Amino acid sequence: MNWDAYRRLKSTAIVWLCGLSVLIALVPLGFILFFVFSQGLLSLNFAFFTSLPAPVGETGGGMANSIIGTLILIGIGALFAIPIGVISGVYAAEFAGTKLATAVQFAADTLNGVPSIVIGIFVYGVAVLPFKQFNAFAGGLALGIMMIPIITRTTEELLKLVPVSLREGALALGATRGRATLTVVLPAAAPGIITGIVLALARIAGETAPLLFTAFNNRFLSMRLDQPISSLTVQVFTYAISPYQDWHRQAWAGALVLVTLVLVCSMLARLATRRLERLQTGQ
C-alpha cells in the first residue's frame, strides 16, 4: 500500500517536472520576444527603413542599405539553392535505396550540420580570395549553400508523403517515371515544398556568421555583386558590439525586423501546413 502510494506520488511528481521543463524553455522565449518587441518598437521608425546609417556621433539614420542587401543576398542564394535543393530532393525520394540516393541524403545531413562559420571559410576560399575582394556574390553563395540541405530534405520528405496511388495512376496511363514525377507527384507536393522553401529563406535571412567574411559590410547603399554589401544581421552585430547608445537602439530595431520576419513566415507555414493536413485527411 505504502509502496503503491510512493510509486503514484513519484509518477505525479515526474509528470509535473516534465510540464515544468516546458515552462522553463518558454521563459527565455518570452523574455527574448518581450525585449525585442519593447526595445525594438521604441527604436523603430520610418527612417529606419528609408535612411542610410548616420555617421558616427550623429543620431538617427536607418538600415535601408542593409535591408536591401539582405534581400539581394537571399535572392542570390535562392536562385541556385532552390533548383539544386528541389532536384536533389527529387532524386533522393525517387531513387531511395540506391547508393547515390543514400549518399545524397548523407551529404545533405552533413552539410546541414556544418557550422555556418565554416561555410563562410569555404566560400572565402573559393569566391573571395581569388578576387581579393569581399563581395555580395560570395555572401549569396554562402547563404545558398546553407539553404540547399534544408530544401533537399524537405522536398524528399514531402514527395514521400504523396500517396502511391497518384503515382501509380500516372504510370498506368503510360507516363514514364520522370513524367509521372514532374506532372503528378511534384505538383501534389508543391504547396508543402513551397512552404518549406519559405521557411528556409526566413531561417537563412537570420544568418550572420557566413556573411562576416564573404559579403562583409558596407556603410553605403550598394547593389553591385562584386562589392561588399551590407546585411541586416551583420549590421545588427556591428551595432550591438559598438559603444554607442544610438547604435544599440538601431540594433534592437534590426532585431525586431528579423524576428518579425521569422515569426510571420513560421505562422504562415503553420497555417499552410494545417490546411494541407486537412486536405490530406479529407481525401
Place this chain on the structure above:
Amino acid sequence: MPAFFKRRDLGFALLTGGVGLCLVLLVLAIAFELVRQSQLSIAKFGLSFWTNSVWDPVSGEFGAKPFIWGTMYSSVLALLVASPISLGIAMFLSELCPARLRTPLVFLTELLAAIPSIVYGLWGIFVLVPAVRAVQTHFPEFLRQLPFFTGPRAGIGMMSAVLILAVMVIPFTSAVAREVLKAVPVAQREAAYALGATQWEAIKAALFYARTGIIGAIMLGFGRALGETMAVTMVIGNNPQISLSLFQPQYTMAAVLANEFTEAADELYLHALIEVGLVLFLITLLVNSASRLLIWSMNRPQAARKVTTTELPVGEAA
C-alpha cells in the same frame, strides 16, 4: 517507342542524379578547401596545433587548444543543462500533454529554434549578461574557493555562454527526442500499463526502448552547440585561456574565427585560423555522423515513421 521512353527515363535519372551528386561533391569540396587553405599551418605545426595553448599572431605561433577547450567545455555544460529539460519537454509533448495544448506548445518550442542567433546574442549582451553579473556579485563567498567559481564577476564569460547555448539547443534536442518517442510502438506502453505500471513507469519503459535514439538526439544538440557562433562570440568574453571556472571569460573555435578572420594580416595567421575551422569541421562531422547513425538505427525497425535530422524542428511544420 518503348526504347524512346526508356531513354527519357534515363535522362530523368541522370539529370536528377547529377544534381544530387553535386551535393556530395560540395561536401568533399568543403573538406578539400579547408585542408588546402590551411596547409601552411598544418605543415608548420603538425599535431602540436591541437595541444599548444599559445595563440600569438605577432610572433607567429599558433595553437588551438584554448579554443578547442572553450568549444568543448561550453557545449558539454550546455548539454548538461539542456538535455534533462529537452527530455522533459519531449516526454510532456509526446505522452502527457492534453491534445489541445500540444500544437501550440510544439509551435512555441520550435520558435526558439527559429530566432536568429544574432538576436540571441543581442539579448545576451544587454539582458542576460547583466543578470548573470548580478548573480555573480551575490555569489556565496565560500563557494568561490571551488575551481568552478573563481575569477572576475563580469557577467561576460563561460556562464552566460553556457546558458545561451542551452536555450538554443533545447528545441533541436527536444524535437528529435519527441520524434524518437513517437516511434516507440504503442504496444510497449500498453504492456507496461497492463502490468500495473504508473504513468512514469510506462514512460520509463518507452525511454529505455528509445535509448539509442535519445542519445542520438542529445548528440545532435551537441553538434549544434559546437558550431554556434554569433551568440557565443558576443557573451563568452573572447579570452583564450583554459579554465574550469564559469566566471572566466574564455574563447571558442567559432568565436575566434568570427573575430579574427578579417584581421588576419599574414598568410600563416590566415592558414592557422582556417585550420581552426578545419578542426571544428572535423569534430562536428564526427558528432553529427554518430548522432545520425544512432537515430537511424533506432528507426530502422519501424520504418513507418522516419526521423530526419535536417529540417527539424521548424521543418516539421512542412
